[in-house]
Amino acid sequence: MPDVIEQQDLYVSSFRALERKFAARDPRWLSRIRQEAIRSFAELGFPTVRDEEWRFTNVAPLTNVMFQAAPDETDSWKGEGLERALAGDSPDIRLVFVNGHYSERFSVIRNRAVGFEAGSLAALLRQKDGALEAHLARYANFRIHPFVALNTAFWQDGAYLRFPKGLVLEKPVQVVYVSTADETPLISSPRTLIVAEREAQATVVESYLGLGPGVCFSNAVTEIVVGENAVLDHYKFQGENERSFHMATSQIYQDRNANYSSGSISLGGALVRNEVNAVLDAAGAECALHGLYLVRGRQHVDNQTTLEHAKPHGSSRELYHGILDDRATGVFNGRVIVRPGAQKTDALQKNRNLLLSPDAAIDTKPQLEIYNNDVRCTHGATIGQLDPEALFYLRSRGIGSEDARNMLVYAFAGDILERVRPAGVRAWIEAAFHARLAQGLSPKEVL
Numbered sequence: 001m002p003d004v005i006e007q008q009d010l011y012v013s014s015f016r017a018l019e020r021k022f023a024a025r026d027p028r029w030l031s032r033i034r035q036e037a038i039r040s041f042a043e044l045g046f047p048t049v050r051d052e053e054w055r056f057t058n059v060a061p062l063t064n065v066m067f068q069a070a071p072d073e074t075d076s077w078k079g080e081g082l083e084r085a086l087a088g089d090s091p092d093i094r095l096v097f098v099n100g101h102y103s104e105r106f107s108v109i110r111n112r113a114v115g116f117e118a119g120s121l122a123a124l125l126r127q128k129d130g131a132l133e134a135h136l137a138r139y140a141n142f143r144i145h146p147f148v149a150l151n152t153a154f155w156q157d158g159a160y161l162r163f164p165k166g167l168v169l170e171k172p173v174q175v176v177y178v179s180t181a182d183e184t185p186l187i188s189s190p191r192t193l194i195v196a197e198r199e200a201q202a203t204v205v206e207s208y209l210g211l212g213p214g215v216c217f218s219n220a221v222t223e224i225v226v227g228e229n230a231v232l233d234h235y236k237f238q239g240e241n242e243r244s245f246h247m248a249t250s251q252i253y254q255d256r257n258a259n260y261s262s263g264s265i266s267l268g269g270a271l272v273r274n275e276v277n278a279v280l281d282a283a284g285a286e287c288a289l290h291g292l293y294l295v296r297g298r299q300h301v302d303n304q305t306t307l308e309h310a311k312p313h314g315s316s317r318e319l320y321h322g323i324l325d326d327r328a329t330g331v332f333n334g335r336v337i338v339r340p341g342a343q344k345t346d347a348l349q350k351n352r353n354l355l356l357s358p359d360a361a362i363d364t365k366p367q368l369e370i371y372n373n374d375v376r377c378t379h380g381a382t383i384g385q386l387d388p389e390a391l392f393y394l395r396s397r398g399i400g401s402e403d404a405r406n407m408l409v410y411a412f413a414g415d416i417l418e419r420v421r422p423a424g425v426r427a428w429i430e431a432a433f434h435a436r437l438a439q440g441l442s443p444k445e446v447l
Contacts (some may be wrong), residue, residue: 007063008045012038014154024369027125027127029133037142037152044146056223056331056363058301059272062245067187067217069154070099070179079106081211086174087237088205088424093173095159099180099216100188102157115164118173122157123193123315134162136193139223140277141253145371147247151189151221158191163200163230170204170420174236179240191224196230198255203233205425207419208248210240210268220248221320226258233421235263240434242299249275256282261297263420264291264320265429267436273302280307280342285327291320292416294436295328302331307349308344316346321416322353323358324360332364336379340371349379354412356386358406 006188017036023031046063047054062096077098086094095118096106102120107117117124117131124132142149144381162259177190188224196202208218218240226232240388254260258280266272278287293301322330332351386408394404413433418428 002062004048004060006044006059006156008042011150012284014041017156018154021117025126027133030125030136034153036239037149039142041146041149041153043146044149045286047146051306053333055058057271057273057300059271062217065183065217066210066214070101070181070186070188072084072099072101073180074098074101074103074105077103082176082178084205085178085211085239087174087207087208087428088172091174092171094176095119095174096176096178096191097157097159098178099155099186100177100190113164113167115162116140116167117160117162118208119160120157120288120405121160121193122427123197124160131162132193135195135223135225137223138227139253140221146214147219148221148249150193152218152259155189155191155221156338158193161204163202166199168201168330169203172205172425175204175206177206177208177218177220179208179210179216179244180212180219181216181244182212183214185215185217187217187219189259190218190220191222194232194234195225196226196232199229200227201231202236203422205235205237207237208240208246210244210397213241213246213432215243215323219244220246222248224250224260226254226260227257229257230255231259235420235425236265236274237429238264238266238272238274238434241268242297244269245305246272248273250277252278252287254280254282254287255300256280256287257284257303258282261288262290263416264289264303266293266295267289267432269299269301273304275304277306278308280316281310282310282311285311285314287316288311289316289318289320290416290419292321292413293320294413294433295330296325297328298326299328300330303333304331305334306337307325307335307347308337308339309345310339311341312343312345314342314345316348319416320348320351321413322351322362323356323413324353324362325356327357327359330362332366332381334366336368336377338368338370338372338375339379342372343374345372345375346376347377348377351381353381353383354386354409355383356409356414402445408423409437411436
C-alpha cells in the first residue's frame, strides 16, 4: 500500500497530466485558481491525527486506496436504482450527476421562471463564465483545507442553481450525486454552487448515493450565497455504501436578514466527514444547523461545524443527534464564533449522542469563542444509552426487544427528522432511516 506522501505525490502528478485539458476549456481566472489550489494541496498534504482539527479522524484508510478518476458513463448508465433513491414527489427541478458528470437524460428542468438558472457548472462555463467568476471558489478556503484544495483543482462538473431576486419556489430542487463504483475504486469531485438572491425563497435537497457495490470516494464542495432577506432551506443526505469514503465541505455566506437552514443526514460510508461553515456577515442574519448520524460496525463519521457571527443582531441554532452502535466511532466539533462587532448575538448549540453498544465511542466538543460582552450564547453536549425503564415498559406491553429498541432509537432521531419541512422529503428520509434500522445495526466490518 502506498504511504501518505506517495499518495499526495500521485494526486499532484495526476493534476499535471490533466493540466492541459483543464487549461483548454477553463477561463483564465479559473485556471489560476486551479493552479493555486494544487500548490496548496502540495504544501498542506493529507491531514494526520497530529493536526488538531483531525486528531480524532484518521484518513489513512482513505490514502491506502488507489482511486481512479471516475469516467464519464452518463450515456451508458441505465439508471438502475435511481427512482427509489429520489427525494419526495416528482420535482420541477432535478439535476442528476453520475460519478460527478451531468446526466441530461435523468435530469428534469421544468421551471423556466425568468432569471432562474439550473444546470451543469461545466456547461455554464462554456456558455458564459462571467456568471460564475464572482462566486465560484470564492468562499470555501482551499488555501487551508487539503480536501477543498483537491476538489478545487480536480472538479469537472457539478450543480449550479441561481434563484433570482424575489423568486419563490414551492417545490424542493433536487441535486443528486450518484456513484456507480464496481470493481475499481473511483474518486469524484462534485462541486455545487447555490446563489439565492435578494428576497428569493427556495429549498434544495443535495443527496449522495452509492448505487454500485464498489468503493467510491466523494470529495465534495458546496458553496452557498444567501442574499438580503432571502430564505434558503438546504438538506444534505449522505447514503453511499459502507465501503466508501465521503469528505464534504459546505461553505455558506449570509447577507443582511438572510435566513439559512441546514439539515445533514448521514447513514452510510466507512469514513465520513461533513464540514459546515456559515458566515453571518450582515446584521439580522439567521442560521439553523441540524444533523443526524446513524453509524454501526466500524463506521466513522465526523461532523465539524463553524458558525461565525460577524455582524450584530444575528441568531443561530444548532442541534446534532448521533446514534452509534457496535464499534462505530463519531466526532462532533462545533464552534460558535462571535466577533467583536457582533453585539446582540443569540446562539444556541447542542450535541446529543446515543450509544447502543459499550464499544461505540463519540468525541464531542461544542465550543464558544466570544469576543463581545453583549450576547446570549449557550452550548452543551450529552452522551447516554437507551433508558432501561423505557425498554422494560415497552417489553411489558408485548413489544419485542428489537422493536422496542428501534422505537426508542426512532424517538431520539425524531427531534431532527421532524425539522425537515417538506413533507415528501421528510417521508423519504424517514423511510431511509427505517430501512437502516430494519437492516439491523451489525454489518460486516469495513475497515
